[in-house]
Amino acid sequence: MSLRIGQGFDAHRFASRLNTDPSPDSGARSAPWGSASSEDQRGSEDRPGGGDGSITPLRTLRLGLLEWPGLPPLDGHSDGDVIAHALVDALAAAAHLGDIGQLFGTGRPEFAGAESVVFLRETVGAVRQAGFTVVNATVQLIGNRPKLATRRKEMEDGIGQMLGAPVSVTATTSDGMGFTGRGEGLAALAVCLLRAGQ
Ligand SMILES: [Zn+2]
Numbered sequence: 001m002s003l004r005i006g007q008g009f010d011a012h013r014f015a016s017r018l019n020t021d022p023s024p025d026s027g028a029r030s031a032p033w034g035s036a037s038s039e040d041q042r043g044s045e046d047r048p049g050g051g052d053g054s055i056t057p058l059r060t061l062r063l064g065l066l067e068w069p070g071l072p073p074l075d076g077h078s079d080g081d082v083i084a085h086a087l088v089d090a091l092a093a094a095a096h097l098g099d100i101g102q103l104f105g106t107g108r109p110e111f112a113g114a115e116s117v118v119f120l121r122e123t124v125g126a127v128r129q130a131g132f133t134v135v136n137a138t139v140q141l142i143g144n145r146p147k148l149a150t151r152r153k154e155m156e157d158g159i160g161q162m163l164g165a166p167v168s169v170t171a172t173t174s175d176g177m178g179f180t181g182r183g184e185g186l187a188a189l190a191v192c193l194l195r196a197g198q
Contacts, residue, residue, distance in 0.1 A: 006094025013185035016072030084116035086190035
């Protein structure tokens with residue numbers, strides 16, 4: 001049996017910047033998890049093309065294809081779902097299809113602003129098209145929040161259904177060190193195994 005392994009990594013910063021102060025003693029480190037009101041709204045300066053002073057509603061954190069009400073979203077390409085993005089890279093690498101930038105980057109304008117669920121679905125389709133079946137996948141989230149325990153099964157089931165294979169999701173912290181330890185963003189590592197044939 002021909003097997004292929006792939007790995008992926010992704011990281012994004014939290015988008016919420018209201019109530020932050022650049023001075024080091026201002027408590028800005030905890031800003032992404034600040035008051036509820038700061039998470040409800042953010043200035044249009046956070047969005048491309050903004051700047052007219054209007055306040056736009058804050059999106060909700062999207063992680064592992066789930067919505068996390070009350071938590072600030074991740075910034076960056078698409079919805080910033082580091083778990084989905086790391087999985088896309090792992091799957092694409094295992095099938096020798098390149099990486100997420102190659103698959104959905106500026107060369108593919110039809111995917112501009114697409115949700116991560118679209119990226120993952122397209123990637124699984126491309127993996128099958130290339131003649132592979134997903135055997136299993138694991139993802140590890142690195143960050144302080146959210147706590148995955150209560151929704152781990154929901155997340156594993158949702159992603160597993162899309163991959164057509166068992167998926168394990170785990171989480172760890174970086175012991176207060178680095179950008180994940182300071183609560184500035186989240187990172188994820190993914191590994192997947194493919195076998196040749198349908
Ligand atoms: Zn990403």
